[in-house]
Each structure stands twice: as structure tokens, then as C-alpha cells.
Amino acid sequence: MFELDVRSRKPIYEQLVDKLKELIITEILKTDEQLPSVRSLAQELTINPNTIQKAYRELENQGYIYSIKGKGSFVSPATHQPNTEKIVKVKKELTKYLSEALFLGVSTAELIDLIKEIEANVGGGMLNDEDESSEKML
Amino acid sequence: MFELDVRSRKPIYEQLVDKLKELIITEILKTDEQLPSVRSLAQELTINPNTIQKAYRELENQGYIYSIKGKGSFVSPATHQPNTEKIVKVKKELTKYLSEALFLGVSTAELIDLIKEIEANVGGGMLNDEDESSEKML
Amino acid sequence: MFELDVRSRKPIYEQLVDKLKELIITEILKTDEQLPSVRSLAQELTINPNTIQKAYRELENQGYIYSIKGKGSFVSPATHQPNTEKIVKVKKELTKYLSEALFLGVSTAELIDLIKEIEANVGGGMLNDEDESSEKML
Amino acid sequence: MFELDVRSRKPIYEQLVDKLKELIITEILKTDEQLPSVRSLAQELTINPNTIQKAYRELENQGYIYSIKGKGSFVSPATHQPNTEKIVKVKKELTKYLSEALFLGVSTAELIDLIKEIEANVGGGMLNDEDESSEKML
DNA sequence: GTGGTCTAGACCACT
DNA sequence: GTGGTCTAGACCACA
Incomplete structure (x- = not known):
């Protein structure tokens, strides 16, 4: 699903941000669709949950997703x-x-x-x- | 001439690389034209000469300029x-x-x-x- | 382990590059194996960490190793x-x-x-x- | 005759040393043959005489040529x-x-x-x- | 004068 | 803890 290149100079969290943005932009991830949970994604990609967290936070800052405590993260409607x-x-x-x-x-x-x-x-x-x-x- | 943002998340030397690349690409700096010396540019921009050096080195690696020890740094001919x-x-x-x-x-x-x-x-x-x-x- | 000649006309970082290249070429250092950290190697060889960094950077440019920010430096797979x-x-x-x-x-x-x-x-x-x-x- | 690459990382005087060594090794320059004078070569190559001087001195140190004050520089006999x-x-x-x-x-x-x-x-x-x-x- | 190397020491970003 | 950036200041090599 996600192909992360650990050897890249680009930080992993940034790669994640880019990939997720791409999925949102191409509408593979639709508005209000739920993103995988931090922990599950971390496990799937075998990377540190903190890294996922950071990517999600960044996407939230940029307005691509929104998070609800206790429920998860979701794709923002295109403004x-x-x-x-x-x-x-x-x-x-x-x-x-x-x-x-x-x-x-x-x-x-x-x-x-x-x-x-x-x-x-x-x-x-x-x-x-x-x-x-x-x-x-x- | 150069507007550097020391607060930016992008390293200073990278900003420099980008600016200089731009000048070379737009041929404001012509082939074999001499770039400002490491030290003079450092003084002008009030940043450390090592930082300029790093930028010049990077540009050299990318093939945009070449440096000669006792002489200076110059724009490479477009290949x-x-x-x-x-x-x-x-x-x-x-x-x-x-x-x-x-x-x-x-x-x-x-x-x-x-x-x-x-x-x-x-x-x-x-x-x-x-x-x-x-x-x-x- | 590494015998560096600080008096040599050849820069220390270049000596390091050569030594490490040798270890990689002879596969004493295997693909994806972690290199000593910048700081630990600096301490071991009693030279400045920046010098090690420069050597690692050069090796990265030449395609022999790759570095990941929070993790370390590793041997690249032979292409x-x-x-x-x-x-x-x-x-x-x-x-x-x-x-x-x-x-x-x-x-x-x-x-x-x-x-x-x-x-x-x-x-x-x-x-x-x-x-x-x-x-x-x- | 001599093709010097001013853009090379290698110092000019070293390039000169290599070229001259090559000419001596391939016996294009024969034993006891006179080398061009520092000044004439400098003029021909439009580089600083000091640079030629340095190259000649290096060749002398390595035993490839010998110099006679007031007369010029000559190819050493292969020892x-x-x-x-x-x-x-x-x-x-x-x-x-x-x-x-x-x-x-x-x-x-x-x-x-x-x-x-x-x-x-x-x-x-x-x-x-x-x-x-x-x-x-x- | 030019570029290039090195040190000591600080601070940041990523995992 | 990792790599990466930056500074201040020194010294060397080349032309």
C-alpha cells in the first residue's frame, strides 16, 4: 500500500504526508473517510507510532484531515x-x-x-x- | 540581492543553492562567469564562510559550478x-x-x-x- | 582499526572515505549494516565529528552508504x-x-x-x- | 600539446606533473632531453610561471628530471x-x-x-x- | 587573494 | 541517541 523508502534523504513522516495527500487528492481516500489508526498503521509499516502521529498532525495543520479524540482521523472535505x-x-x-x-x-x-x-x-x-x-x- | 531567511526550516546553504541555481538557469550568471568569493559573499550576507562553502560544494556536485583552488568559483557550461x-x-x-x-x-x-x-x-x-x-x- | 595519518597531505575525511569504501567493497561491512555513529567514531578516532560527517556525506554522494536522520548510517546495497x-x-x-x-x-x-x-x-x-x-x- | 583542464578538482601543477611524467614514461621525452623553459611553457599554456616551477620541482623531487642552474631542466636517465x-x-x-x-x-x-x-x-x-x-x- | 580542511562547541530535527 | 546545520576562528594549499 504505502511504499516508504527508508533510504531516502526525506524524513519518513514527510513521505507519509506526501503519500496520504496524494491519496486524498486523487480521491482514493474520500471526504470523511476514516484513516487507519496510528497504531495499526505503525504496525503495518513497522515504523514508530510517533512518526505516524507526526504525519497526521502535519496533515491536520495543512487542512487535509481532521481528528476526533477517541474516534480517529478523517479526510477533510475540500474547502x-x-x-x-x-x-x-x-x-x-x-x-x-x-x-x-x-x-x-x-x-x-x-x-x-x-x-x-x-x-x-x-x-x-x-x-x-x-x-x-x-x-x-x- | 540574496534574500535569505535564517529562520526558515530550509537550511541556509540550501536556500543559497536554490538562489544560485536560479541565477545560473536564467543565465543572469553566464558560463564561466566568476561567482563572488566565499568570503566576500559570507561577509555580504553576514553568514559564516563555511556555510557558503557548503553551498558552493553542493552546486559543484550537482554540476552547476566548478571551483579552482587559488582562483575562485565559476559557472559550469550547460552540458x-x-x-x-x-x-x-x-x-x-x-x-x-x-x-x-x-x-x-x-x-x-x-x-x-x-x-x-x-x-x-x-x-x-x-x-x-x-x-x-x-x-x-x- | 582505522589508521589515520593526520599529518598526511590527504585530508582526513578523504582517508576515511577510502577506508570505509574498502570495508564496503571487501564486504567486511555488509549491505544495510549500520556504520558506527558519527559521534562514536569521532570519539574513537579522536577527531571532530564534523570531519566524520563530511566523510559520511561524501560516501552518501558516491552511493556507498545512506543516512537516516534519527537512526544512523548504513551500507547501500551494491547497485x-x-x-x-x-x-x-x-x-x-x-x-x-x-x-x-x-x-x-x-x-x-x-x-x-x-x-x-x-x-x-x-x-x-x-x-x-x-x-x-x-x-x-x- | 598539453591539455590542462582548469575545471578539474586536481590542481594544475599536479596535472602538469602527470602529463610530463607520462611523456617521460612513454619516452616521448628522451633521457637528457631538455624540457621547455618555465617561462616559455607558462606563456604557451597561459598559466602562472610559479605553477610550472612547482611542477618541475615536484618532478625533480620524484627523480624524473634534473635541473641545472642557468641551463634548464632535463629528463633524468631511468635509474x-x-x-x-x-x-x-x-x-x-x-x-x-x-x-x-x-x-x-x-x-x-x-x-x-x-x-x-x-x-x-x-x-x-x-x-x-x-x-x-x-x-x-x- | 582564492578555495579547502579542521576544530570546538551549540542547537535543531527525526526516530 | 541519531544525523544535520551553523558559527567562530585557525591554518594550509594553490595561483
């Missing part, structure tokens, strides 16, 4: 009130990596293709095709 | 022999941030515009041997 | 996907020293013997999953 | 009294690089070919085709 601050940050990163890609010889066409390809995978975004059923929970 | 390994890495990062941007509500059109805008700034790419305006800077 | 660039470099050095050896009167036979001798010590190469004697060391 | 100390050093380097080559996947056969190829280029040396004379050595 769709454009979060300017975050968008600015992401665009900054994008600019950095797009420049580097172009510098390394990747063509514009290739990059546009990449965007389109990704677009197809991202949960319809704000008009997310037919999830009408995710409105309970707190 | 333009596509470095597959690096490209794969960059594309991975791009995928991550592009997904996130789309999820945050940035439109595809906007992203394509971003690419085109960046493309205009990145060094002419392959052929710029006869650049007429290589005045020093910094 | 065995021939790294052309590195091979070219090594062959260049070999040519230099082989010429010199021949010039100094070492016979071809002697050199071939040297190769065979070394070959016997270098980790079996491809297939050594079922090594029976992987006791720790260091 | 042929096996220089144990040097041979030990060279063998040490060879062991290092041979190990690495084998580790990187270069075959023994390939290495032996390399030796034979080099042997053909090295100035007959001591005539050591089947040198019967190289078996003493401390």
Missing part, C-alpha cells in the same frame, strides 16, 4: 475557498522545478502533457464528478 | 546531455506539486501560462555562444 | 548497474598508475597476480545473498 | 635501481583503484587487457618483456 497563501507557496515550488526541468532539456510540450495527465487523475477538483454522499460527521 | 536521473527526480517533484496546485483550484490554463512564462526566462537553451552582453554582475 | 562515468574515471587513474608501475620495473605478471589477489578479496560480486557469516564488526 | 618506496606507494594506489574497478563491475579480463595495452606504450622500460631482473626487492 474550495481558494487558499491564496498555499497556492502562492505551491506556485513558488512549481516555478523552481519547472525552471529546472526546462533547463535540463525537458520540452514545454512534455510538461503540458504531464499536467494533462495529472489532471485526469486528480479528483475532479471542485466539481468532483459524482461524490454526493460524503456529508456526515461532526 | 545539455540530458541527465535522465535528475530529470526523473524533477518530474517526481513536479507531479507532486502539480497535483497539489490542481487540487487547490489552480486551473490547467493557469499552469500552462506559468510554464510559458518561465520558458521565456530560462536561458535560451542550447545555442547562445554569441551572446553580446555578458557584463559581470553581482 | 550493479554499471556506472559508466565512474568506471571511466577509475580506468583513467588505473592507466596512470599502471604506466608508472611498469616504468618502475614492476612486471606484467606481477600486476596480473595483483589483480587476481584483489579479485579474491572483493565481495563475491553479484550473488551473496546467502552469506552465512554476517557477524557485526567494528 | 633502474628499483625504488622500493615508490613501488610500494604505486601498488597501494593500484590496489585501491583495482578493487574499485572490480566492484564497479569491470572484469578481470578487461583489466588484464588494459595492462597489456599500456605495456605496449610504455617506453621499452628496462626491456622488461620477461624481465628476469625484477625479483628482488626488499
